[in-house]
Amino acid sequence: DQQVKQNSPSLSVQEGRISILNCDYTNSMFDYFLWYKKYPAEGPTFLISISSIKDKNEDGRFTVFLNKSAKHLSLHIVPSQPGDSAVYFCAAKSTSYGKLTFGQGTILTVHP
Amino acid sequence: DGGITQSPKYLFRKEGQNVTLSCEQNLNHDAMYWYRQDPGQGLRLIYYSQIVNDFQKGDIAEGYSVSREKKESFPLTVTSAQKNPTAFYLCASTGDGAYNSPLHFGNGTRLTVT
Numbered sequence: 354d355q356q357v358k359q360n361s362p363s364l365s366v367q368e369g370r371i372s373i374l375n376c377d378y379t380n381s382m383f384d385y386f387l388w389y390k391k392y393p394a395e396g397p398t399f400l401i402s403i404s405s406i407k408d409k410n411e412d413g414r415f416t417v418f419l420n421k422s423a424k425h426l427s428l429h430i431v432p433s434q435p436g437d438s439a440v441y442f443c444a445a446k447s448t449s450y451g452k453l454t455f456g457q458g459t460i461l462t463v464h465p
Numbered sequence: 466d467g468g469i470t471q472s473p474k475y476l477f478r479k480e481g482q483n484v485t486l487s488c489e490q491n492l493n494h495d496a497m498y499w500y501r502q503d504p505g506q507g508l509r510l511i512y513y514s515q516i517v518n519d520f521q522k523g524d525i526a527e528g529y530s531v532s533r534e535k536k537e538s539f540p541l542t543v544t545s546a547q548k549n550p551t552a553f554y555l556c557a558s559t560g561d562g563a564y565n566s567p568l569h570f571g572n573g574t575r576l577t578v579t
Contacts (some may be wrong), residue, residue, distance in 0.1 A: 387567055396555050396570030444508060455508040
């Protein structure tokens with residue numbers, strides 16, 4: 354039972370344009386969401402997070418949007434850069450339970 | 466420099482042998498985790514420990530064992546009972562006091578069993 358889903362295995366974007374990565378979840382108890390970025394043969398690194406009391410959080414070129422009614426979140430990267438090419442994982446947790454559940458990941462490729 | 470060290474980076478074993486993956490952290494974090502990454506399946510939780518001398522099974526604990534004798538160390542043993550042990554294994558930690566502090570990951574160990 355995949356509680357966090359990233360339905361797009363890959364995304365290709367031109368440098369300078371917007372990248373939009375999507376994530377859906379099914380567990381209504383999830384109240385904290387994170388995005389991680391991962392390069393090959395390395396561990397994931399934390400990118401940005403959002404609590405369920407907010408619907409938007411911004412950090413530089415990265416913005417995460419949360420739509421609680423649709424159980425959907427998205428990560429926007431503007432402008433996209435070739436160095437952003439990586440696998441992006443969405444993750445969610447319930448602060449009551451503490452365990453983080455990850456999506457399958459989306460491979461982002463930004464072309465120069 | 467604080468961080469999480471996983472060793473070795475690559476590990477090869479014959480089927481039927483147990484193998485132990487090392488994870489050490491100097492972040493003074495209380496909680497430590499083991500995840501496994503397989504293509505198309507994201508990261509799945511194997512075991513986690515929120516305090517020394519205590520640990521809990523994650524979603525896919527069968528065929529694995531752990532110990533947490535020291536705060537800094539959380540080794541994972543992949544036993545011969547694990548049906549598909551070949552994978553990329555990631556250790557993580559958290560625990561700077563904030564309940565929603567993000568996980569910090571090591572750089573992983575790629576285990577290949579033939």
